[in-house]
Amino acid sequence: MENAIEVKGLAKYFANFKAIEGVDFHVKKGEIFGFLGPSGSGKTTTIKILTGQLDPTEGEAFVFGENVSHLKNPKARKRFGVLTDNSGLYGRLTIYENLKLYCELYDLPLHKIDEALGFVNLKEESKKKVSTLSKGMTQRVILARAILHEPELLFLDEPTSALDPVNTLHIYEGLRALNKKGTTIFLTTHDMQEADTLCNRVAFLNKGKIRLLDKPSELKKRYADSTLTIELTNDEKIQLRKDAAGAEEMYQLMKENRVVTVHSNEPTLGDIFVKVTGGELI
Amino acid sequence: MTFSWKRVNAILQKDFKDFSRNTAVSIVIFLPIILAAVYGRMGLDSIQAHYMNINMTFAMVGTYVQCCLIAEEKEKNTLRGLMLSPASTLEILGGKSLLTFLLTIIIVFFSAFLSEYKPANITIVAFAIVLSTLFYIGIGTLLGLVAKSVMESSVIVLPVIGIFTVGSFVTAWTEKYPILKVAEFLPNVQLIELAEKVEQGAGFVQVFSNLGIIGIWVVVVFALTVVVYRKRMID
Ligand SMILES: Nc1ncnc2c1ncn2[C@@H]1O[C@H](COP(=O)(O)OP(=O)(O)OP(=O)(O)O)[C@@H](O)[C@H]1O
Ligand SMILES: [Mg+2]
Numbered sequence: 001m002e003n004a005i006e007v008k009g010l011a012k013y014f015a016n017f018k019a020i021e022g023v024d025f026h027v028k029k030g031e032i033f034g035f036l037g038p039s040g041s042g043k044t045t046t047i048k049i050l051t052g053q054l055d056p057t058e059g060e061a062f063v064f065g066e067n068v069s070h071l072k073n074p075k076a077r078k079r080f081g082v083l084t085d086n087s088g089l090y091g092r093l094t095i096y097e098n099l100k101l102y103c104e105l106y107d108l109p110l111h112k113i114d115e116a117l118g119f120v121n122l123k124e125e126s127k128k129k130v131s132t133l134s135k136g137m138t139q140r141v142i143l144a145r146a147i148l149h150e151p152e153l154l155f156l157d158e159p160t161s162a163l164d165p166v167n168t169l170h171i172y173e174g175l176r177a178l179n180k181k182g183t184t185i186f187l188t189t190h191d192m193q194e195a196d197t198l199c200n201r202v203a204f205l206n207k208g209k210i211r212l213l214d215k216p217s218e219l220k221k222r223y224a225d226s227t228l229t230i231e232l233t234n235d236e237k238i239q240l241r242k243d244a245a246g247a248e249e250m251y252q253l254m255k256e257n258r259v260v261t262v263h264s265n266e267p268t269l270g271d272i273f274v275k276v277t278g279g280e281l282i
Numbered sequence: 283m284t285f286s287w288k289r290v291n292a293i294l295q296k297d298f299k300d301f302s303r304n305t306a307v308s309i310v311i312f313l314p315i316i317l318a319a320v321y322g323r324m325g326l327d328s329i330q331a332h333y334m335n336i337n338m339t340f341a342m343v344g345t346y347v348q349c350c351l352i353a354e355e356k357e358k359n360t361l362r363g364l365m366l367s368p369a370s371t372l373e374i375l376g377g378k379s380l381l382t383f384l385l386t387i388i389i390v391f392f393s394a395f396l397s398e399y400k401p402a403n404i405t406i407v408a409f410a411i412v413l414s415t416l417f418y419i420g421i422g423t424l425l426g427l428v429a430k431s432v433m434e435s436s437v438i439v440l441p442v443i444g445i446f447t448v449g450s451f452v453t454a455w456t457e458k459y460p461i462l463k464v465a466e467f468l469p470n471v472q473l474i475e476l477a478e479k480v481e482q483g484a485g486f487v488q489v490f491s492n493l494g495i496i497g498i499w500v501v502v503v504f505a506l507t508v509v510v511y512r513k514r515m516i517d
Contacts, residue, residue: 051366054517072515074284074368082366088359090296092303097296104292105367145363 002065004029004153004184005050009059012045019045020208023059027186032179034195035188036273037205043188044084046205047157050186051082063153078106081146083139084157091131095122095141098130099148106149116144119174121167135162143171147178154178156187160194172198192269202269206277216269223272225265233258239265285376289369293377297351301381307350311385314339318393329481332399333474336411339389340470341443344418345425346436348382352426353435356514365515375511379419386415403480406489410476413496417469418446420503427510446470469499 005027020042027033048054052071061068099113120140160168204212227239240246355361401407429435476492
């Protein structure tokens, strides 16, 4: 299968500061790929390079097999959609008018606007002026604009950072449906839960370098702890190994009726991130 | 390079809606019309007076308004959105210039009507006005792209407006300060010279050098604008 994105030895320096360095990865067609990292780790910088808004200092990046420097070709831009923190809307125009402009730029029928508004749960508000919208609503309009033309590849830079839980779940559903129809999604986030529920594979980025890259389930297996946590009737918590000795002890405890709860210590993506990078997520 | 009128028109329609709701900027277009009406009443009908008006329109609508529109697209990151859409450089810059182009032409026409300017050869004058409009819009676009914000754009646009409008007075001092002779090559000075020649019965051949010089300004400004725009596509 052809790759949607291929990145080789990518680096970006701002003066002497290395925003990203030696970044290698690929995103398969049809995948939802998560790019995770704390604030300032280089997520937005990578998206900007992949969408031709920034030239890399070193290395190469390919989107649909084409070097990203060719994205200056307008036809190539039809194939992807972008949501970043530097995406802007026209404040004096309504939501509908903003999307209408893009419908015409992409040569789409106007009924696509309704579909996109349904996607982000904003059908009722379409006549509202954009300057009067809340932060979360603005973010949803930008998302609607990014998916308007059902692109083959979607770049989402922290798409749910300003959303409430209900809208977040609604957007997740929409993204999954879009992905089923064939859209490859490249998503950045510092929400590990989000990455876990949405992504087929994730890359951990820290201080400009990829520290780990795999399926969330694989990562959890790899970093799984071989102990169980047992909560006892006297409020004490003890750790037991998942071996014969542990089983023996467990047998005793249960026989004496002292066990309240039993938890397997499966790590969350957040735990793994902290373990790998030695730093907290912000 | 692709070019689709549909996309250019989409940007024009958007700009028209946006501009009509942006009273802080759109109010500016009435200035030249009011001035023209006053001149007409005062019976000032020398070529110099007519072109005071026309140059004012060029400066305020062609350059100032255009500069503000472009700077705002940049400041609000909406230009980035257009750049990431399938619209080409030509479609975006064309679409972004069309509204001010139409406004400039309409207002020049109205001011000329109100100040009762009746050129001896309407074809030549109309051609020269269209060419000059392109130059002033080009300068406005260029400054809008260079400025970091709308605030900054409205400051840097002032001296430029000064040079290209007041410039025509400077020529009066060329006897005393020969260095000011370069001012004779300014497009606004060339336009007035052309207009005066036309009143004396000149045809296209006699004003060819004036049109040529204005044309060179247009080409230079457009080339610079495209270069700066391409630079702006990359952060
Ligand atoms: N234009 C620039 N000039 C100088 N430094 C920059 C520039 N853009 C980004 N940086 C730096 O590069 C680093 C990575 O920035 P980037 O925006 O990619 O981080 P991020 O992972 O997207 O963070 P966040 O989660 O806060 O959005 C930061 O330290 C930032 O200060
Ligand atoms: Mg970012």
